[in-house]
Amino acid sequence: MSEPTPQMLTEVLSSVLEEAAFFMIEPEPVPPAYDADVFSATIDFEAVRGGQLRLTASRNLARNLAANMLGIDPADPEADEQGRNALGEILNVLGGAFITRHFGTKVPFQLGLPAVADEPPSERRATCAAAVRVDTGDLVVLELDLEPGR
Amino acid sequence: MALQLLVVDDSPVTRKMVRRAIGLCGLEISEVHEAANGAEALERLAATPVDLVLADVNMPVMNGMEFVKRMAADPALSRIPVVIVATPMSEDRVEEILDNGARAFLTKPFRPESLRDLVLEILGPQGAGHV
Numbered sequence: 001m002s003e004p005t006p007q008m009l010t011e012v013l014s015s016v017l018e019e020a021a022f023f024m025i026e027p028e029p030v031p032p033a034y035d036a037d038v039f040s041a042t043i044d045f046e047a048v049r050g051g052q053l054r055l056t057a058s059r060n061l062a063r064n065l066a067a068n069m070l071g072i073d074p075a076d077p078e079a080d081e082q083g084r085n086a087l088g089e090i091l092n093v094l095g096g097a098f099i100t101r102h103f104g105t106k107v108p109f110q111l112g113l114p115a116v117a118d119e120p121p122s123e124r125r126a127t128c129a130a131a132v133r134v135d136t137g138d139l140v141v142l143e144l145d146l147e148p149g150r
Numbered sequence: 151m152a153l154q155l156l157v158v159d160d161s162p163v164t165r166k167m168v169r170r171a172i173g174l175c176g177l178e179i180s181e182v183h184e185a186a187n188g189a190e191a192l193e194r195l196a197a198t199p200v201d202l203v204l205a206d207v208n209m210p211v212m213n214g215m216e217f218v219k220r221m222a223a224d225p226a227l228s229r230i231p232v233v234i235v236a237t238p239m240s241e242d243r244v245e246e247i248l249d250n251g252a253r254a255f256l257t258k259p260f261r262p263e264s265l266r267d268l269v270l271e272i273l274g275p276q277g278a279g280h281v
Contacts, residue, residue, distance in 0.1 A: 016259075019259050020258065020259035066163060069163055069166075069167050070163065070166050070167065070170065071170050082162065082163050082166075085161055085162050085163040086163045088161065088163075089161045089163045089164050089167075092161070092208065092237055092258075093237050093258050093259060095237060096236075096237025096238040096239065096257075096258075097237070097238060099238070100238040100239075100240075105238070105239075105240055105241050106240065106241055106242070107240055108240050108242055108243060109239075109240055109243075111208055111237065112208075113160070113208065113210060
């Protein structure tokens with residue numbers, strides 16, 4: 001099985017943000033460091049190889065993500081309240097999309113529950129990563145840690 | 151006949167998204183109930199039977215697979231169709247869920263029309279209160 005590539009990760013991230021959150025997407029280089037004021041969501045998975053996906057984005061992105069997913073105005077207080085949940089849910093969808101794209105649908109797999117933190121990840125150690133800018137101007141970074149091949 | 155539905159998902163955002171899709175799908179709905187996991191859903195169903203359940207798989211406390219099994223094993227609940235609304239899964243996993251009693255599988259993200267077509271297929275135009 002080939003190794004996942006940043007190109008593949010970008011395609012998965014773009015299609016999920018377009019289809020599930022109705023954003024317009026522009027691929028961007030992965031930034032060298034995280035911004036301080038971000039949410040970061042993680043989800044573990046176990047398939048042929050285990051690993052973790054991490055999604056990092058600004059609070060403004062999370063607010064707009066919730067607004068798009070719920071069909072409400074980004075200025076609605078509910079969009080702000082649901083931003084963290086929306087980020088976790090979009091990572092859940094990303095997890096399923098990545099695994100079936102990379103490992104196929106014939107391989108059994110388990111996806112964990114998403115966890116969202118109010119701070120950037122403590123370290124950067126991704127197998128590969130992708131970043132896109134959405135039409136609100138916010139950057140979204142998706143990182144993948146994959147266990148070594150067995 | 152207006153439908154009563156139960157949406158089972160641990161994510162409040164997803165429950166609201168599914169509610170939104172239900173509202174846009176063109177079916178006559180009288181009420182949409184919510185539960186955050188399978189155990190909560192079973193408690194709610196004991197008090198308020200519904201026409202159809204839309205349930206996630208990946209949930210804490212009681213996941214969708216266990217929920218579907220409990221529904222199928224309970225004579226009072228086994229007549230209520232359960233549609234699994236979840237992220238993509240392996241073919242074997244989908245087959246296992248359907249074998250255990252779920253009536254259909256709808257992959258997130260989905261369009262309101264897909265939900266409408268599925269409900270019409272399961273309940274029929276009369277039962278689904280199609281308007």
